[in-house]
Amino acid sequence: MKFTVQTETLSQLREALASKCEGIRFGMEFCEWKIPSLETLKKAHEEVEDTGKAFTYVVPILSNVGVEKIREHLAYISDFEDVDVVIGDIGVFNLLRDYDGLRIRLGRPRVYIPGRSPWDQITRMPNPSFVARRKVEKIFYQTNLNYRRALEYYRSLGVEGADVDWIPKSFPHYKKIVKNGFRLAVHTYAVPVALTMRCHTARFLGEAEPALCTKPCLTKAFDIKQKELNKSFVLHGNVVFRLVESTRNEIRELQRTGVEEMVLPMGPVSMLSTTEDVDEAIAILSRGA
Amino acid sequence: MANSPHITAIPKILSPTKAYTGAVKVIEAGADEIYCGVRTPGLEEFELYRGASTDIQTYDEFCRVTEHAHKHDVEVFVTINQPFIIDSMEGTMTKHIRNCVEAGADSLIVGDLGMLQLVKKVAPNIKLCASTYLAAMNRESVEFLRRAGFSRVVLERHVPFEQIPEIAGDSGVEVEVFVHGSGCSNVNVNCYFYHYKFPAMDQGYLTIDGVKFPCSLPYEVYDRGDEGAKLGTFPIVDAYTFCSLCKLPALIRTGVYGLKIEGRGINEEYQASTTRLYRESLDMLQRGDEESFIEKLESIKDTFVPLPQTLPLTNLRELCCEQERCYYAPAFHAPYKEKLNWQTWTKLQCKLLVVQP
Numbered sequence: 001m002k003f004t005v006q007t008e009t010l011s012q013l014r015e016a017l018a019s020k021c022e023g024i025r026f027g028m029e030f031c032e033w034k035i036p037s038l039e040t041l042k043k044a045h046e047e048v049e050d051t052g053k054a055f056t057y058v059v060p061i062l063s064n065v066g067v068e069k070i071r072e073h074l075a076y077i078s079d080f081e082d083v084d085v086v087i088g089d090i091g092v093f094n095l096l097r098d099y100d101g102l103r104i105r106l107g108r109p110r111v112y113i114p115g116r117s118p119w120d121q122i123t124r125m126p127n128p129s130f131v132a133r134r135k136v137e138k139i140f141y142q143t144n145l146n147y148r149r150a151l152e153y154y155r156s157l158g159v160e161g162a163d164v165d166w167i168p169k170s171f172p173h174y175k176k177i178v179k180n181g182f183r184l185a186v187h188t189y190a191v192p193v194a195l196t197m198r199c200h201t202a203r204f205l206g207e208a209e210p211a212l213c214t215k216p217c218l219t220k221a222f223d224i225k226q227k228e229l230n231k232s233f234v235l236h237g238n239v240v241f242r243l244v245e246s247t248r249n250e251i252r253e254l255q256r257t258g259v260e261e262m263v264l265p266m267g268p269v270s271m272l273s274t275t276e277d278v279d280e281a282i283a284i285l286s287r288g289a
Numbered sequence: 290m291a292n293s294p295h296i297t298a299i300p301k302i303l304s305p306t307k308a309y310t311g312a313v314k315v316i317e318a319g320a321d322e323i324y325c326g327v328r329t330p331g332l333e334e335f336e337l338y339r340g341a342s343t344d345i346q347t348y349d350e351f352c353r354v355t356e357h358a359h360k361h362d363v364e365v366f367v368t369i370n371q372p373f374i375i376d377s378m379e380g381t382m383t384k385h386i387r388n389c390v391e392a393g394a395d396s397l398i399v400g401d402l403g404m405l406q407l408v409k410k411v412a413p414n415i416k417l418c419a420s421t422y423l424a425a426m427n428r429e430s431v432e433f434l435r436r437a438g439f440s441r442v443v444l445e446r447h448v449p450f451e452q453i454p455e456i457a458g459d460s461g462v463e464v465e466v467f468v469h470g471s472g473c474s475n476v477n478v479n480c481y482f483y484h485y486k487f488p489a490m491d492q493g494y495l496t497i498d499g500v501k502f503p504c505s506l507p508y509e510v511y512d513r514g515d516e517g518a519k520l521g522t523f524p525i526v527d528a529y530t531f532c533s534l535c536k537l538p539a540l541i542r543t544g545v546y547g548l549k550i551e552g553r554g555i556n557e558e559y560q561a562s563t564t565r566l567y568r569e570s571l572d573m574l575q576r577g578d579e580e581s582f583i584e585k586l587e588s589i590k591d592t593f594v595p596l597p598q599t600l601p602l603t604n605l606r607e608l609c610c611e612q613e614r615c616y617y618a619p620a621f622h623a624p625y626k627e628k629l630n631w632q633t634w635t636k637l638q639c640k641l642l643v644v645q646p
Contacts, residue, residue, distance in 0.1 A: 062426065062430075067429050090425070090433050144375075144402075147375050150402060150403025153403065194475040198447060198621070199620065200526045224508040225511070226507075226509075234513060
């Protein structure tokens with residue numbers, strides 16, 4: 001299994017490049033207002049290319065404003081071989097009709113996994129019978145890619161793989177997706193629980209409007225705790241995450257699924273900010289081997 | 290109402306229903322189209338966002354709904370929108386789709402591209418409506434969905450208002466937007482804060498000010514990475530919106546085809562009174578009487594009571610306007626959020642200035 005690092009800025013990218021990771025992901029997974037400029041993308045790609053590491057460009061859900069930026073970016077990266085594009089917005093499929101060289105993966109906003117929920121309760125039924133609970137459980141930890149017609153359809157669109165999360169109960173279902181020829185990348189550290197376009201962080205900090213946002217989330221996240229729910233989350237920009245830890249047994253189990261990539265996110269959620277942090281994380285996540 | 294005179298520029302009203310009796314009421318109140326779920330035998334326990342109680346309970350009852358609707362030239366849209374389907378659900382969903390179509394559904398609302406493949410196989414001739422679950426927020430998405438076979442697309446609630454005309458214009462599909470009822474704090478399908486740890490939807494709605502959805506609750510907020518300094522307790526993930534009545538003239542000018550009222554889970558009185566409110570408002574605007582509409586808005590806000598029996602808040606003004614819970618407000622608009630005190634705000638801003646890359 002290879003390790004890649006999700007980066008949002010050039011400084012993060014440079015730290016990650018110096019680490020033992022095998023690939024770099026660059027771009028915004030969830031926020032279109034942080035999409036880098038074309039110049040920054042070019043710089044990022046050049047720097048990664050020089051090292052021989054794999055380069056993956058990440059695209060979030062988009063409004064019309066974001067679409068125009070991504071149109072430009074796809075035109076640039078389509079000139080290169082061996083670039084993966086992770087897409088969070090279905091509109092990008094339409095843009096990709098103009099390019100055939102790119103390897104396409106579905107981003108996390110496009111992969112549905114009920115198991116991302118923070119609740120232990122998996123059905124609305126107040127006191128489900130054992131049988132009912134088992135029945136729901138069999139569905140609850142699967143994904144929208146555990147459906148052969150969905151896989152066939154995505155393949156017809158040129159999709160080769162997808163991003164999923166560290167949800168151990170879903171690992172057996174990931175295995176089935178891999179068996180069907182899809183390449184999977186599992187994100188570590190945090191599972192996205194809620195994504196908004198009315199950015200919670202920006203509203204909290206009094207940012208005026210998206211186009212003028214000072215992007216405080218590049219360096220800042222908030223721990224948020226809800227007493228009634230007895231739950232803690234991390235708010236990072238426009239996403240609420242729940243943190244996950246990876247035990248040695250889980251790592252071993254994941255390796256048996258045939259998942260090909262583990263993604264380490266740099267930034268204030270994982271608190272991975274330096275080359276050393278990344279190398280240490282890779283060492284820990286390799287221990288299951 | 291289907292019989293009232295329409296010009297093409299006036300959008301259709303799409304109203305929710307969960308029972309035959311409710312369908313009769315919303316059609317009488319002026320719905321141009323209705324939408325509903327139908328209980329799926331074999332999948333009753335698996336309900337992520339709404340309980341089976343928000344569905345029409347049997348295919349027989351659904352048949353009565355379609356018969357009544359068609360008699361009044363009202364089309365019936367059925368939500369086949371579990372946000373996903375897996376191999377083991379295919380048999381159940383195949384029967385369900387077939388039963389809904391045979392019972393007279395005019396269109397199916399689909400929220401997953403895998404489900405779309407099944408629907409096209411089982412019911413190749415039915416009209417398809419792309420659910421908000423597909424998160425269409427730009428014209429490329431709408432074009433992609435058109436090419437995938439949809440004739441109507443419901444835009445994500447978070448789409449910036451100023452972009453709606455660009456998306457709806459010349460799209461080649463009917464574009465529909467939500468106008469009233471739960472405007473989620475988060476993007477549909479990308480939110481896993483399932484509400485089922487909370488009171489039933491009816492009660493949840495009632496406590497809009499007392500807040501009973503996970504996204505509306507107050508959270509203790511700590512500065513991550515600053516030795517956990519507590520900043521206070523805020524409803525930090527609350528971006529809940531509810532009403533777009535004031536925006537109605539502007540919405541019409543965007544060129545959208547349909548205006549969707551949310552509330553399959555809420556009671557029939559709410560469904561009917563909200564439909565009537567939008568019907569009367571649209572009819573007034575259709576007559577070209579925008580000034581009267583604007584004048585009347587103020588009295589509507591004071592007199593319109595969505596749920597007279599039990600609502601702690603008395604009218605639309607208190608429920609929505611005073612909290613500024615307006616659909617299609619600017620993205621960072623949040624006057625209903627408790628403000629940070631100035632000391633905390635200053636502290637945070639200073640720190641951000643220092644560490645900004």
